Amino acid sequence: MKGIKLLCLALGLAAFSACDVGEVGDEDGNGSGNGNGMGGGQTFTSMISPLVTGCVGCHGGGTAPNLTSFSALEAKYKMKPGASNVLATKGDHQSITYLTTEQRATVAAWIDSLP
Ligand code: HEC
Secondary structure: OHHHHHHHHHHHHOOOOOOOHHHHHHHHOOOOOOOOOOOOHHHHHHHHHHHOOOOOOOOOOOOOOOOOOOOOOOHHHHOOOHHHOHHHHOOOEOOEOOOOHHHHHHHHHHHHHOO
16 A cells, blocks of 8 residues: 555656546656656656666666666566566565565556556
């Protein structure tokens, strides 16, 4: 539930009026995104990018997932349900500490919010 709240907050900051996750696709389709297309670009920038700054050194193109932008991120990491997507379920690997439980919930909620 915390993730959903964060999502609403992020959407609010992005000046969307709706807080209904189901409407994100419509809201994002009106040209207010960052040019990434397909919807989700703006929320990727506001919700996911800040969480993955320590990941892009490795996941910047060579190794999937490509976490540099919404359009670069492979389709498999946008597949619902978010809670079982590997982006939310993956744990520590390659000697790095993975996202916290809270951050993984945000990732899951973000995936579920995609059109
Ligand atoms: C030191 C380099 C490195 C860093 C930093 C790193 N990763 Fe990875 N990641 C890898 C490699 C290599 C793999 C593939 C092998 C494995 O799973 O261990 C991988 C695999 C993954 C996978 C599974 C991909 C799949 O399709 O199965 C996910 C999801 C992932 N990383 C997310 C992240 C996130 C999110 C972060 C930041 C919190 C991160 N990684 C940080 C190197 C890294």
